[in-house]
Amino acid sequence: MTQRRVLFLATVYTHLAAFHVPFMKMLQGWGCEVHAAASSAEGHKERVEEAGVICWEIPFARSPYSPANLDAYRCLKALLREHRFDLIHVHTPVAAFLGRYLAKKTGQGPVLYTAHGFHFYKGAPWKNWLIYYTAERLAAVWTDGLIVMNGEDYENARRMGFEPDKNLFYVHGVGVDLRSFEAPPAAYGIRRELGIEASDVVVSCVAEMIPRKNHDFLLEAWKGVAAGCFRCHLLLVGTGKLKSHLEEKVKREQIPRVHFLGFRRNVPEILRESNIITLTSKHEGLPRCVMEAMAAGKPVVVTDVRGSRDLVEDGRTGFLVRLGDAAGLAAALERLARDPELRTSMGAAGREKIREYSLERVLAEMAEVYGRYLR
CATH class of the missing domain: 3.40.50.2000 (Glycogen Phosphorylase B;)
Incomplete structure (x- = not known):
């Protein structure tokens, strides 16, 4: 044959x-x-x-x-x-x-x-x-x-x-390969690399830096989060044509505790060391970074758009926020940052749901x- x-x-x-x-x-x-x-x-x-x-x-x-x-x-x-x-x-x-x-x-x-x-x-x-x-x-x-x-x-x-x-x-x-997210965080991982304390809250966004991923919206919301939570850090993983624009915005507007990590092959490790994952896209198909966040047992805050809303159950595995509602996004992130028990329960619910994927x-x-x- x-x-x-x-x-x-x-x-x-x-x-x-x-x-x-x-x-x-x-x-x-x-x-x-x-x-x-x-x-x-x-x-x-x-x-x-x-x-x-x-x-x-x-x-x-x-x-x-x-x-x-x-x-x-x-x-x-x-x-x-x-x-x-x-x-x-x-x-x-x-x-x-x-x-x-x-x-x-x-x-x-x-x-x-x-x-x-x-x-x-x-x-x-x-x-x-x-x-x-x-x-x-x-x-x-x-x-x-x-x-x-x-x-x-x-x-x-x-x-x-x-x-x-x-x-x-x-x-x-x-x-999503669930086994990649089962190991505990590395002893000398991204927190050590960036000088972030174990008790600090890390919010990560894994996304190509293009207009569709809407990083400008995330940075607007982060101003409010950073003002209210002095031990919170935002990790931006990825690269793209808007990277220099975003770096200049952070520098010009003095937005604190934003770390640009560029392209990384150790995304599972970064997610395991994070406390909250966010994605603020204008539209999605079915975002794998959100699936990976849920596989890592992390609560997710995303915009209420096609694809993301297929994965995230509002109030159970994370929060859905309206596009353009920077105050709402900041409030959702800050609520999770201040409530470790809520992070744990939402993360566990997300990991259970993602088995379907x-x-x-x-x-x-x-x-x-x-x-x-x-x-």
Whole structure:
């Protein structure tokens, strides 16, 4: 029997390396030859190659308006003309749209698309609906199976004509490895590195520094928290195009006890040493950083947006706050900072809830989906 070939396609290798290597390894375990295609402009291609995946360079740009995507189109077309894949799994808007079109044009096998959060959503700018909703309606005819991970996207997919358990599948995100968060905090961890006392309260935010993650809103709220809680620290983990802007804002406005940690590979350890985790995004698909925070047994304070509200039960596992309500965000953070018993109870409830989103469960859910299309 000829070895089956599967292609993972995304705009950048950063995405594939962060979320999809376990699924690639699962398919390799089934005897499949796994390929990946994306842009390596942001790095991390080597992490996919280390998994034994055959990698191809496609110069995608994240922006749908970028002329670079014309070159990406030509490169992907050449790849798909040279190789036939038994299954193609596409991710991220630009790569997913071009990939689905070219897959059908070149006679490939079935195409699965995972929507990690549609760019059209309740409250989104009208241009998002004009561009991304229109694109998804066009691409629906090239999509053999659509995978979603939050309730709002599920309902939007049904409105576009996808049918549950036929070509529409609801999975519990990309999975979180619960075992990574079971160890106790390191003896010489991030607190020692930053000179933070064991009795101080640490609030952490793990997020790329881009407009969608809304760090400016978090810093506005932090002014109030820092004024009322003199032994509280805010850790910002991640990098991105807004990093220098945020650093300048903290310096210019003299916002105290804010630590910029940059890109870190030891996020589980940082979460275990934190007391509270926050995410103030304008919209989400299903944020893994929140799932990891809950796996670490930490209470979570997030904005009341799609994706985040699918995970956090207000008043039980953390708090939901309205977008733009800096006073409300500050109050929620300060309440948790002052109440260690509440932090413990919310953290325990969150860890219990997040078992539904374990990597083992999501691997099983995806195995069922892949099995349908690889028969």
